[in-house]
Amino acid sequence: MWPPVAIGVPLLAGLLATATWGDPVDPGGWRVPVGWALLVAFAVWNGWSLWLFAPHETGLLPGGATMSLIEEGPYRLSRNPLYVGLLALHLSIALLVPSFWAVVALPVSWFLVWWGAVRPEERFLHERFGEEYDAYTRRVRRWL
Numbered sequence: 001m002w003p004p005v006a007i008g009v010p011l012l013a014g015l016l017a018t019a020t021w022g023d024p025v026d027p028g029g030w031r032v033p034v035g036w037a038l039l040v041a042f043a044v045w046n047g048w049s050l051w052l053f054a055p056h057e058t059g060l061l062p063g064g065a066t067m068s069l070i071e072e073g074p075y076r077l078s079r080n081p082l083y084v085g086l087l088a089l090h091l092s093i094a095l096l097v098p099s100f101w102a103v104v105a106l107p108v109s110w111f112l113v114w115w116g117a118v119r120p121e122e123r124f125l126h127e128r129f130g131e132e133y134d135a136y137t138r139r140v141r142r143w144l
Contacts (some may be wrong), residue, residue, distance in 0.1 A: 001116025007109040014102030023100035035095030046085035
């Protein structure tokens with residue numbers, strides 16, 4: 001499953017639910033600075049993660065050539081920094097709109113990314129890199 005779809009569909013469903021039925025609770029003023037902080041963190045984190053693809057000659061899009069494991073920058077902290085960033089973006093949008101239902105939909109986005117993208121990628125990387133990837137999985141957490 002393409003990660004922007006896995007994250008975008010639950011986010012949009014939550015936003016639509018808020019637009020249709022409203023929210024049962026008011027999240028309060030704290031949501032704005034937290035939402036902006038998450039948005040900035042997403043931009044920096046994902047920008048850095050994406051920038052690392054070119055020097056490693058690794059394809060960005062699914063099906064692209066995977067020539068090497070990236071183990072620097074955000075990839076030292078997470079095996080899936082782009083997905084962590086997209087989930088932070090989901091939460092950021094949900095807080096800034098605001099949409100209680102979009103916040104509630106965040107675990108659905110996480111599950112869809114884990115099931116539809118992370119698991120298949122882990123299988124592929126294990127087959128492609130073998131022990132090198134297995135050692136990486138022992139050093140670096142899947143998420144954070």
